[in-house]
Amino acid sequence: MTAHTSISANPYTRGIAEFVSGLHYEAIPSQVLDRIKLLMLDSLGCALYGADLPWTRIMQKTLGAVDSTARHVVWGTGLKLSSPHAALANGTQVQSFELDDVHRQGVLHVGAVVLPALVAIAEGHRKMDGREFLAAAVAGYEIGPRVGLCMGPEHIAQGWHSGATLGVFSAAAGAARGLGLDAERTVHALGIAGTQSSGLMAAQYGAMVKRMHAGRASQSGLYGALLAEQGFTGIVNVLESEYGGFCSTFSRSHDRYKLDELTAGLGQTWQTMGVALKFYSCVGSNHSTLDAVRNIQAQRPFGEADIEKIVVHGSQVTMDHVGWKYEPQGLTSAQLNLPYCVATWLLDGDCFVDQFTEDKVADPERMRVAEKVQVMHDAEITSKGSKYRHMVRVEVFFKDGARLESTVEAGRGNERNFASQADVVEKFDKLASHVLPQDRVERIRDWMLNLERQADAGELAGLLAGR
Incomplete structure (x- = not known):
């Protein structure tokens, strides 16, 4: 661990915020843009399949009963909720059946935490075109895995569900970039999201709540970005603080995490390329x-x-x-x-x-x-x-x-032997057609594969609406 000279020093949180706020579409390599479109398409297929499962129906009904500001689509359904509740429901759907992506080394299901918050931003909080949406998505996909690399595999081994704990940082980064926040407010978005981190691995032994962890992380990141936009402040050194910071609190000791991993290679080594896809419906x-x-x-x-x-x-x-x-x-x-x-x-x-x-x-x-x-x-x-x-x-x-x-070493669709576009499209079609008609499935697929040409990223939510 790097020594600190000030109790409020935040070189890593600040470094992440500067990268996120300053990331532009033109700076992202073409292979990263091609990859993230396939990754997002895969996550949407997972979410659409998850729209009609017992645990997601319970969540949709419960949130619908308490929500009076219903303007945001719950994907694959006719239901609308407020943006935080939609993020919770949609993130739960992406992670609902062990079908979604995973950054293996960072131990994070990235799409499940980034996309629900970002789509909510595009749908009702800030208009952005497809290129802006892509830049915001990449910002989110880059950050959470780095927090996972910092924490190492012991984080999950000691009982934390990393998708829930790390996921808040990916969600906050994507949502902050989607809102166009500057570096200062992005620091606060990360600090608000980070203090909401939680998730216990005991949920894997049969509990429906395991499916909810990603949705909750996405919701926390969305809250972080929306509150920071209005001037609400968070923990400015949320990752570095030696007492009560994310890394020191979620690790057994100070010598078991590596702060340098948080910003290593930002803008040069693209962690988006480290995300793998699943072709079995299991962890x-x-x-x-x-x-x-x-x-x-x-x-x-x-x-x-x-x-x-x-x-x-x-x-x-x-x-x-x-x-x-x-x-x-x-x-x-x-x-x-x-x-x-x-x-x-x-x-x-x-x-x-x-x-x-x-x-x-x-x-x-x-x-x-x-x-x-x-x-x-x-x-x-x-x-x-x-x-x-x-x-x-x-x-x-x-x-x-x-x-x-x-x-x-790693299963099919892993980052070193990634799936073909045809494989990803086939999986998406199989999953999405469980809840949407074929013509809509094809429209979503074509829209996503040509995302950089879309004038309004908010159209995506309407395409994902079900009956």
């Missing part, structure tokens, strides 16, 4: 194992009846996050549990939305097969650091005595 930590099983099946086709056991060797985060003994506690726990997801793949040959329904959570066959999957800590993988937190070495032991193994 990202499980994807590399599922790909390893597929690799072994390509060498020797097999089903669950052919094997004695499967042993997954992974990082400490993989062990803690997804390697626990499966117990049926709801869809959330099913989608986060590695043995259950491997069992699902072996039985169904897929692990997408149709494989996760309430009637399958306590399916005796899935639970029996899940017992064949062991997850073990591999200290060598852990020692490689956060960049390799999803790396696994998977061994399949067959009943005839054979053994095959496969090592996978």
Whole structure:
């Protein structure tokens, strides 16, 4: 940790704010712009699919009952809410079924926290064109992952849900840039958002509230930007403060976070390019194992009846996050549990939305097969650091005595082997068509892929409105 000479010194919070407020479309490399359009399209597909799930319907109904300023669209529905409630609902929908993006090293679902707040800004708080929207989105996508890199994988290992805690900074950065705040007010937006950080990983064991964490972070970032715009002040050294700052409070000790990561490479190393997509409907930590099983099946086709056991060797985060003994506690726990997801793949040959329904959570066959999957800590993988937190070495032991193994660093769609535009569009179409007619799905897709040409980014919300 860098030593401070003043209790209010804020070189990192200030550095982030200056980058965010000064970021212009023309300064963003073309590959970053191309990538973020696909990332945002993917998040919108996740949100539209999530519009009609039990937990999101509860949230929509509850917020609608207490909201009297309904002007902002809840995506994929006919409901409108105030902008903070719409951000909460839409962020919940993006994260509603373990389908959305993840910055693996920063441990953050970025689209779920940036887009709901930013769309709310464009829809009702400040008119911006597509290029301004893109610049604001990139500002948001760049910041949260850097806070994750600063905190390291121990942040989630000790029990904080990073999407909720880190996410407020991405949301605040995107919303502040969307409002056109100067650096001074962006500092305050970050400081207001940062003090609202919260989210507990125990939510992964079956609670609906896990789905809400991203929405709450997006809402907190929106509040931060809107309040700062009006002159409300926040913690100016929210990231640096040695007492009560984000980093010192959310880490066990001062030597376990790296403040330099907060501003490292701003404007040169683009963390947006570090965001990966999912092609399984489960937590990202499980994807590399599922790909390893597929690799072994390509060498020797097999089903669950052919094997004695499967042993997954992974990082400490993989062990803690997804390697626990499966117990049926709801869809959330099913989608986060590695043995259950491997069992699902072996039985169904897929692990997408149709494989996760309430009637399958306590399916005796899935639970029996899940017992064949062991997850073990591999200290060598852990020692490689956060960049390799999803790396696994998977061994399949067959009943005839054979053994095959496969090592996978990261799942399909990862940042080093990103998905094609065709793959992203196919996933979006499949998800969005659950709630919107095909002609609307195609309009949203074409609008997003040509975002830089749009005169009014606020049109997006209307396109996302459902019945």
